[in-house]
Amino acid sequence: MLKSIILFSFLVGCALALGPAVLATKGAVWPKPQAEEKTQDYYTILPHGFNFKVPDNVGCPNFLNDALTRYWTIIATAGSKVSQNSWTRFQADGNFLGTLQTLNIDLEAGCESEDIYPKEGDSENYTLVVDAQGATLSASTIWGVLRGLETFSQLIYVEQDSLIINGTTITDGPRFTYRGLLIDTSRHFEPLTIIFAMLDAMAYNKFNVFHWHIVDDHSFPYKSRTYPELSDEGAYHPFSKIYEQSDVARVIEYARLRGIRVIPEFDTPGHTSSWGASHPELLTACYSNNEPNGNFGPMDPTKNSTYDFVTQLFTEIVDVFPDNYFHIGGDEVDFTCWQNNPDVGTFMGENNIATYKELESFYIQHVVDILDNLESQYLVWEEVFVNGVVLPNSTVVHVWKNNGLTTLRSVVQAGKRAVYSSCWYLSDLQSGGDWNGFYKCEPVALIDDEAELDLVVGGEACMWGEYVNEFSIVPRVWPRASAVAERLWSDREVTDVNDAARRLEEHTCRMNKRGIAAQPPNGPGFCP
Amino acid sequence: MLKSIILFSFLVGCALALGPAVLATKGAVWPKPQAEEKTQDYYTILPHGFNFKVPDNVGCPNFLNDALTRYWTIIATAGSKVSQNSWTRFQADGNFLGTLQTLNIDLEAGCESEDIYPKEGDSENYTLVVDAQGATLSASTIWGVLRGLETFSQLIYVEQDSLIINGTTITDGPRFTYRGLLIDTSRHFEPLTIIFAMLDAMAYNKFNVFHWHIVDDHSFPYKSRTYPELSDEGAYHPFSKIYEQSDVARVIEYARLRGIRVIPEFDTPGHTSSWGASHPELLTACYSNNEPNGNFGPMDPTKNSTYDFVTQLFTEIVDVFPDNYFHIGGDEVDFTCWQNNPDVGTFMGENNIATYKELESFYIQHVVDILDNLESQYLVWEEVFVNGVVLPNSTVVHVWKNNGLTTLRSVVQAGKRAVYSSCWYLSDLQSGGDWNGFYKCEPVALIDDEAELDLVVGGEACMWGEYVNEFSIVPRVWPRASAVAERLWSDREVTDVNDAARRLEEHTCRMNKRGIAAQPPNGPGFCP
Structure with a gap:
């Protein structure tokens, strides 16, 4: 009785539809790294017997410790039901490398300070090697370390009752330096817990810009210290549906620790x-x-x-938000x-x-x-x-408008820098698993010139808030925005939708496991 | 930057979009009663000073007590922030009737037994009168009492810091006796907590049939006592993604106490x-x-x-599920x-x-x-x-297929009874608030003959499970299914979409308040 087309039915057997529509990968990385080689060799990981070895004098030990605590917990939780002694059964296998106890972290250039804030153009590159000698993550910046830790955590998978990681060599870095997600907190107010969940999910997808469309026509939830009456009178509720200065500071800090910039938008003269x-x-x-x-x-x-x-308000905003960019709207x-x-x-x-x-x-x-x-x-x-x-x-x-590819070309031909969103409006819905449309969109399809390509700094998925509230925004965004994340991070040639479907099936379950209420991407299935 | 059309923008001021897109009603009932008169007179209700007066020898005191406990809690929670002394400020108002302390329940024909189970054709009619003499709910069946309690709870609203109920006379009953919601637990498994939440929401919308599409191609989560291997081998997981016999019994009981029939489907020979x-x-x-x-x-x-x-399996199913109907599929x-x-x-x-x-x-x-x-x-x-x-x-x-109106007519012209779903596939998505399409669908548009009309027993909203999981099914269904609920309960002439939008805005917040993670129906807004 299902009228809607099952998009991925071609992936399953012709007559026997038993089980999930798309077979999930195991230990595949989303978004796909620039270069990745895996071997048949593998380690087991004993979740609570695992540690990180960090550089001396790193410059931001607290920052790094926060990240390592997060990923230690993710790894330990992935294996919480795993028998500590199960690896012994692998010992007869020639590909078995033993138990991986340590990820060595090599932060080449150190970290300038505990207060380090991500800037556009900062390197996020890293290399990750897991071989018979052990496992090492190398990066020149703390941002590269964060991205590499995310990748490392995704390489680990459960096989029978063991945590496994294969021999792997990854050299990785983003295609675009600006990979954004817009959240609109004016049309519907989103509580802080939701914003934190969204920032977590952004980190799991290597997004690095939270475009906070914080105010608009319908409500003004930002509590200004200069003009508090703006939210006293303009918020949906003057106490329960506002962002206090302390809330904004927590959002910025939560994002910073995940290598995510927070760019506020105060749109004028309309909206x-x-x-x-x-x-x-x-x-x-x-x-x-x-x-x-x-x-x-x-x-x-x-x-x-x-x-x-x-002038008064924007002086405050520039002071409150540390990013060197400010979205001033104008639409x-x-x-x-x-x-x-x-x-x-x-x-x-x-x-x-x-x-x-x-x-x-x-x-x-x-x-x-x-x-x-x-x-x-x-x-x-x-x-x-x-x-x-x-x-x-x-x-x-x-x-953002229709004919965006043409507009984008005009912008860079005029020597201006550009971010693209036209095909990544998450408020546009299709029945079924509609991430494919987002995935297939190539932002620079009309641009050939190398210097013009350099002016396209990236793209952004936009979750306008008219029809999402705190109960629906997380499954509405994830894993649909993941498609945009891969388009913006991975190589332009990464366009195989069937391969992406299998990895996205795993990645969605990974997000679910980590507490992100993502909806299913590919039709029938379950998370192990 | 919002490309999608704001469906209800015609309801707001031309240039000033401040605040919600649709102004919510206060104390309006969903689905709309058959006949309702309200006066300017009103009572306040002191939430913890409120009680029900129930008939002696009702025949099913425990059943009734369960319902009254639920509604007492809903009313008390609606007013949990309400000042106990606020009503004094109304005393100078000529429309103020005082404090309503009691809802008298008049169950005319009594209740046959504690085990009473809803059958097709059972009366759900009730009358509800709130006037200077007090408040009385009258019904000939326990099902009518349940529907009337739901209505009574919806009449109460918060005004400033007080709970208010207006003088009201309602005579009500459903247009169709079968008002169903299909949930598919095969394509994605839904945990019991989700099914209970769905049954709660169904009661809030006066649905009375849970069509449990329990097994299908992709998984067999029903744990049969005759053939337990069906779920041992055919479920997504043999322990964590099945419904034990005790689970099924709890679902049936939870539904029964809300006046909801549970009709299982074991679809053969396909699926x-x-x-x-x-x-x-x-x-x-x-x-x-x-x-x-x-x-x-x-x-x-x-x-x-x-x-x-x-034969063996269906003998078990007919024994396990008390409903006198069984959906045998055949599609x-x-x-x-x-x-x-x-x-x-x-x-x-x-x-x-x-x-x-x-x-x-x-x-x-x-x-x-x-x-x-x-x-x-x-x-x-x-x-x-x-x-x-x-x-x-x-x-x-x-x-269920396209051209359903014509098929429906053929069915009843052949003297068979019919349930309609063609236009109520909740898996069909449109951008924006897409409940309108469900709302506007008139199932018997092509049928005039009175005897043929009688053969249309009702309709059903279908939530196929391919693209919803436990994280997304509740906001996907609600309040979209509410549109179907009103079409099936209310008079055929209730077709004013603007009026419905205002009531649905309130009803969605009402569901949110009661713990149902419904998404917003009408664009920008908030719940008070």
């Missing part, structure tokens, strides 16, 4: 209705029949007080209220502004200047570029 | 791969090049041993292996069976005879009817 709950003077009054009708449109670009307010500005507000018309006449697009650019140019003065760099949605705002080359243009 | 894990002789061996190729098709209809096995039979197995060809020749459809009917006719001998009634998927199997008029034909 700001919630700002108007406490500061209606910031918004453009809408008119009907030459009188204000009580509604409000985008930010009012005609008043100096608007820019003064934005989907509805011109209706600019058109019917007579003061806006007068202002445009006085300032020789002929069109509403020019007025939008006038506004954004002011915001860009504010950020330049704050020595912050910024991302903008593609409209800002398309409308011709003068932008420094450090700007990252976030491409 | 039986998992049976073959322990009993391959039940299945038709597939041939290639005149030799068995190791694969297996549907049940082997040519052997007496097949029917003997089915989607793949004829390939019947076609290439030479023994099947010989059998057909000897028995003058000309087509594979006839052979399928031959098989089903045997199963139908088995059930008739067991004095059990049954549902069948529509293929069984379409293929011309001789069926008694007690049979319910389950219509």
